[in-house]
Amino acid sequence: MAEADTRTTSPTAIDWKPCPDHETAECGTLRLPVDRSRPEGETFDLAVARRKATDPDRRVGVLLVNPGGPGDSGVNYTLTRAEAQLSAELRSRFDVVGFDPRGVGGSRPVMCSKKLLDARPSVYPRDQGEFERLAAYNRELREDCRRHTGPLFDHADTLSVVHDMEALRKALGERRISFFGHSYGTLIGEQYAELYGDRIRAMSLTANVDHSITGTREFLVSSATSAEDSWRQFVKWCDRARSCALHGRDVPAVWDGLLERADRGGIRDPEQPGRTLDASEIALRVFKMFYGPDWAEAATFVARLDAQRPETPAPGEPPETGQPLKAEPFAAVFCQDWRFRPRDHREFARLTAAERQAAPHMRGSPRVHAALAGCVGWPERVNNPQHDLRLSKAPKLLMMHSRHDPANPLSWAAEVRRQTRGRAVLLTYEGAGHRVYDRSDCTRDAMDGYLVALKVPHDGSTCAAADPADGD
Missing domain, CATH: 3.40.50.1820 (Alpha/Beta hydrolase fold, catalytic domain)
Incomplete structure (x- = not known):
């Protein structure tokens, strides 16, 4: 009752x-x-x-x-x-x-400079120098957000x-x-x-x-395994559903080939002419479609990108919003809830290799990888440890x-x-x-x-x- x-x-x-x-x-x-x-x-x-x-x-x-x-x-x-x-x-x-x-x-939303947010470096640093630049950027962004948000930033x-x-x-x-x-x-x-x-x-x-979960590797690998599992469910659906825009094709081959083309800078962003999409951005967009799951939308998106003809994109700039600040609370919360702090590129590279091994097609969990990378360079102490x-x-x-x-x-x-x-x-x-x-x-x-x-x-x-x- x-x-x-x-x-x-x-x-x-x-x-x-x-x-x-x-x-x-x-x-x-x-x-x-x-x-x-x-x-x-x-x-x-x-x-x-x-x-x-x-x-x-x-x-x-x-x-x-x-x-x-x-x-x-x-x-x-x-x-x-x-x-x-x-x-x-x-x-x-x-x-x-x-x-x-x-x-x-x-x-009291966490506010950060949009120009600085738009200048985010790759979350896949290739060497120690790029790792240190990522850490320096994260520290600069953290201080920028603290300045624009006020004391609440440290208690998010x-x-x-x-x-x-x-x-x-x-x-x-x-x-x-x-x-x-x-x-x-x-x-x-x-x-x-x-x-x-x-x-x-x-x-x-x-x-x-x-x-x-206190182990960074465990957190990344479990997340990557989940993302790869959803990718496999998507492939199975495409194999049996005529409504899939990739039905009748070798979906894994199409997908892997698309990400390889993106690695070479050959895939244009259909929403922003003049801008290319890297492999992690494509994976992240499709990953979000798995939430529904909106498999038909994901298949149409992949097919549309795969059908692009090779050409050199014209230079372009992201559209200006006219707003100098943007609400961006994710890192302020996540990096104060989880004590994940890779110390150098060698450790970060081992973690990236582990998640890619767990998810060879999705190349890890795009969102969790970016979340972890966003905490590089933050203070070790967190308010809400695991x-x-x-x-x-x-x-x-x-x-x-x-x-x-x-x-x-x-x-x-x-x-x-x-x-x-x-x-x-x-x-x-x-x-x-x-x-x-x-x-x-x-x-x-x-x-x-x-x-x-x-x-x-x-x-x-x-x-x-x-x-x-x-x-x-």
């Missing part, structure tokens, strides 16, 4: 007002300290959005949501995506509340976000909250459960992140994960579940893609039943691949 309303009185209420362009939702801010150890110091405003339960008489409570990133906006999710991605049952029974984590969106880690979420719970006047976290949002959920487990009514985590998850007061958590997730391997979810020591169950969606909850009736019913009525699926449960792209 669903629980009764868990509201209480809070001395620090949010001043809710109708959201601009979204009058059926409410927006507000919560003023919080930048540095939790200095509550009387500088503050920032945490941006929050809420869609109230559409059936208030059957309201269960508050469902906080975070869509991941790091850098995705919980406010934007609540205003523009929740109605399509969350079931009518969840929206009728919960106040859906999203917030922008510190450093993101409307919560997920552990600080977890304390913000607890302050938000109090401001909402809730004794306990329910939480839905996706991808990097699962790290917020995991650490909230670790510190504030008795404040949780229910917590569902999809596409889980394992924050216990550690095994330790839960003592949290209720039973529901974890859901795709077997063929391109970004976060299923092994990460299995390891997190193991660390909970019986305080979580893991349900596996047997298909592909990064999203899990809205893939099928099976996945939706499992999470809805858990969040609404606290009906916990059996550990090890599965949901069949349901999307035609996953199983036809």
Whole structure:
């Protein structure tokens, strides 16, 4: 049975007002300290959005949501995506509340000079000199972002976000909250459960992140293996689906040949005339299409690039936006959450070779490689170092994960579940893609039943691949 309303009185209420362009939702801010150890110091405003339960008489409570990133906006999710991605049952029974984590969106975003961001060197240094130039660039960019962002830059880690979420719970006047976290949002959920487990009514985590990994090689290789697995699923689909733009061709040969042409500077960017795409950029764009999975789009993109005639591209410049600054929170979060710091080119080259061996076609995990390279040259100390998850007061958590997730391997979810020591169950969606909850009736019913009525699926449960792209 669903629980009764868990509201209480809070001395620090949010001043809710109708959201601009979204009058059926409410927006507000919560003023919080930048540095939790200095509550009387500088503050920032945490941006929050809420869609109230559409059936208030059957309201269960508050469902906080975070869509991941790091850098995705919980406010934007609540205003523009929740109605399509969350079931009518969840929206009728919960106040859906999203917030922008510190450093993101409307919560004092991390800002950096666009000109400097555009000058980023290759994340594949070929020798010690290029490695040192990458480190020097990262240090320069870090100082630039700190200067334009202010003190919050040094406190953009997920552990600080977890304390913000607890302050938000109090401001909402809730004794306990329910939480839905996706991808990097699962790290917020995991650490909230670790510190504030008795404040949780229910917590569902999809596409889980394992924050216990301390070995850089293990992190890179596991990510690369997941990316390569998704590439193989894409190839299998192309072999059987007539709708694939590469159907009937040797897809691995086409793909490998395309990346080799890109290595020689022979592939033009169809979106920016005069600019070429290197192999890592092509791999990253296709990798992001695997999130859907949008396999038809990926095949069309690859076929379009492969069909290009060899020619020398005309010189061109990226289009000017007229904005000197750009929001760029990823490194500020990631490099304060993970202590991965390759010390020299020899170590970096060994890591790159290991991930390419694990993913010979995708050449590693494009996004994770770039994330690691972005931390080269950063200080060794991090605010939120990796550690095994330790839960003592949290209720039973529901974890859901795709077997063929391109970004976060299923092994990460299995390891997190193991660390909970019986305080979580893991349900596996047997298909592909990064999203899990809205893939099928099976996945939706499992999470809805858990969040609404606290009906916990059996550990090890599965949901069949349901999307035609996953199983036809």
